[in-house]
Amino acid sequence: MNVEIRPCRDREELQSYGQVVSYVFSINQDEDMERELQAVEPEWTMCAFVDGRVVSTYGAFPFTVRLNGSPVEMGGVTAVGTLPHHRRKGLLRKTMTAGLHAMHERGQPFGILWASMGAIYQRFGYGLATPHIAYKFDPRNVELLPGQRTPGRCELIESENALEQIRPVQEAYAASRNMVIERPPYLWKMGALRSREKRKVYTAVYRNAAGEVTGYVVYNTREAPRDELGPNQVLEVQDLAWLDLDAYRGLWEFIRSHDLVYEVQIRGLVGEDDPMQELLLEPRMVDKRTVDGVWMRIVDVERGLAARPYREPGALCLEVVDDLLPWNNGRWAFETDGTATTVSRTVREPELTMPVATLATLISGHRGATVLERAGKLEAASMAALRRADRMFATEYAPLTPDDF
Ligand SMILES: CC(C)(COP(=O)(O)OP(=O)(O)OC[C@H]1O[C@@H](n2cnc3c(N)ncnc32)[C@H](O)[C@@H]1OP(=O)(O)O)[C@@H](O)C(=O)NCCC(=O)NCCS
Numbered sequence: 001m002n003v004e005i006r007p008c009r010d011r012e013e014l015q016s017y018g019q020v021v022s023y024v025f026s027i028n029q030d031e032d033m034e035r036e037l038q039a040v041e042p043e044w045t046m047c048a049f050v051d052g053r054v055v056s057t058y059g060a061f062p063f064t065v066r067l068n069g070s071p072v073e074m075g076g077v078t079a080v081g082t083l084p085h086h087r088r089k090g091l092l093r094k095t096m097t098a099g100l101h102a103m104h105e106r107g108q109p110f111g112i113l114w115a116s117m118g119a120i121y122q123r124f125g126y127g128l129a130t131p132h133i134a135y136k137f138d139p140r141n142v143e144l145l146p147g148q149r150t151p152g153r154c155e156l157i158e159s160e161n162a163l164e165q166i167r168p169v170q171e172a173y174a175a176s177r178n179m180v181i182e183r184p185p186y187l188w189k190m191g192a193l194r195s196r197e198k199r200k201v202y203t204a205v206y207r208n209a210a211g212e213v214t215g216y217v218v219y220n221t222r223e224a225p226r227d228e229l230g231p232n233q234v235l236e237v238q239d240l241a242w243l244d245l246d247a248y249r250g251l252w253e254f255i256r257s258h259d260l261v262y263e264v265q266i267r268g269l270v271g272e273d274d275p276m277q278e279l280l281l282e283p284r285m286v287d288k289r290t291v292d293g294v295w296m297r298i299v300d301v302e303r304g305l306a307a308r309p310y311r312e313p314g315a316l317c318l319e320v321v322d323d324l325l326p327w328n329n330g331r332w333a334f335e336t337d338g339t340a341t342t343v344s345r346t347v348r349e350p351e352l353t354m355p356v357a358t359l360a361t362l363i364s365g366h367r368g369a370t371v372l373e374r375a376g377k378l379e380a381a382s383m384a385a386l387r388r389a390d391r392m393f394a395t396e397y398a399p400l401t402p403d404d405f
Helices: 011-024 030-038 091-106 118-122 159-175 185-192 245-256 301-307 356-364 369-374 383-393
Strands: 003-006 047-050 053-067 070-082 110-114 126-128 131-137 153-157 202-207 213-223 233-242 261-267 289-292 294-298 314-321 330-336 341-345 352-355
Touching: 003 091, 011 030, 011 053, 011 070, 030 185, 047 091, 053 091, 053 110, 070 091, 091 110, 118 126, 118 294, 126 356, 153 159, 153 245, 159 185, 159 202, 159 213, 159 233, 185 233, 202 245, 213 245, 233 245, 294 356, 301 330, 301 341, 301 356, 314 356, 314 383, 352 356, 352 383, 356 369, 356 383, 369 383
Parallel strands: 070 110, 233 261, 314 352
Antiparallel strands: 003 047, 047 053, 053 070, 110 294, 126 294, 131 261, 131 289, 153 202, 202 213, 213 233, 314 330, 330 341
C-alpha cells in the first residue's frame, strides 16, 4: 500500500477530493458539492492518496480573523474526512500534521475549525476558542423591558441589492469584534445569504433616524404545522449584525412582529456578551443553549502571542508544551504595551505553564487564566501572575464566530 500525503495538484484531483467529502458528509446533490468546490483551491487541500486514490481529505481556507479587533491570518480547516475502510490507520494524523506545517510555512499563526466531535481535535492541540449559543423562542414570550423605544425603522429590501447594503454594516460590526472572520465573498454566498434547505431568503435592514443602515437580519421562514392551534411557521435567522443598541432593539422587534411564527431560531450568531439577556422581561424565554463552538490551534506561539492587542500593558513568562509542533515548545517571555508586543525565548522560570491547547483558549479570550487554572489546565507560579494574565488576556468582546465553514 503506497501512501502519499500532499495537496491536490489540479481541479481534476479536486473532483476526487469532492467525492470523498460528499460521501463522508452526506452531500447527496452533485450541484451542492460543485458549489462548495468552487470556493476551494487545490493548493489549500491536504490529502492522503492510497495507491494513487484520494481516501482522506483536509482543506484550509485562508481567512483573516479579527482577534480582539486585530486582523490575523488563520487557516480555516474544513472537509476533514477519511473513507470508512481507511479509518484508524493514522491518515488524519498525517494530513493534519502536514496541514499544520503548511500553515506555518504560509505564515498563518493559527488554525481554526468547527468540530463534528471535540475528541478528534483536542489530541492535536486544539483548544476551545468560542461558544456556540442558540436561542429558540416563541416571539410572543420575548418582550423587551418597558420604555425601550427605537427612533428608526426596519424595512425588507430586495435580495438582489441586499449584499451591497449590508456588507458595510457587517464589516463595521466585525472590525472591533473577537474571532469574527473577515467574510470573503464565498462565505456570503455559501453561508450567510444561502438557505441550506433552499428556502427563500429575506433581508431586513434597520435605518436609524438619519436614514442610515445600522443593522440587518437575514432569515428564512417555513410552514411547520404542529398539533396546537394557532401560528404555524418557524423563522430561522441566518445572519445578524448591528452597530448600536437602537438597531439591535429595532431588529428584535422586527423579528417579533411575525405573527404567524411560533418559533424563532437564532443559532451561532451571538456571543456570551449578547445584550439580549439584559433587555428582556423574561430572559429565560429565549431558551439559551450553549455548546462548544470554534476550536483553535496555535501554529506559531511566537507570532500568535504578538498578533493580538491586550487589555492592559504587562509582561509574562510562559512555558508551552506542544507534542506536535516542536518549534512552539519552551519558555517564552512576552511583553506588551497593549498594542505592540514583543515575544522572545527565555531561560527564566515560567510564571504560567500550559499545553498549547490551553494557550489557544487563553489567547481567544474564551476563558481567563484563573478559570483555566481551576480546571487544571494550566499551572501558575503565583496568584499575582494568574491575576495579571486575567487582566492582560481579557478581550473587548466575548469571542464569537458567526460563520460556518
Ligand atoms: C475523524 C476522522 C477524519 C478520523 O480519520 P482517521 O484517518 O481514521 O484518523 P486517524 O487514524 O489518523 O486517527 C487520528 C487520531 O484521532 C483519533 N480519532 C479518530 N477518530 C476519532 C473519533 N471519531 N473520536 C475520537 N478520536 C478519534 C484516533 O484514535 C487517533 O488518535 P492517535 O493518533 O492519538 O492514536 C474519520 O473518522 C472520519 O472521517 N469521521 C467522519 C467525519 C468527521 O467526523 N470528520 C470531522 C469533521 S470536523
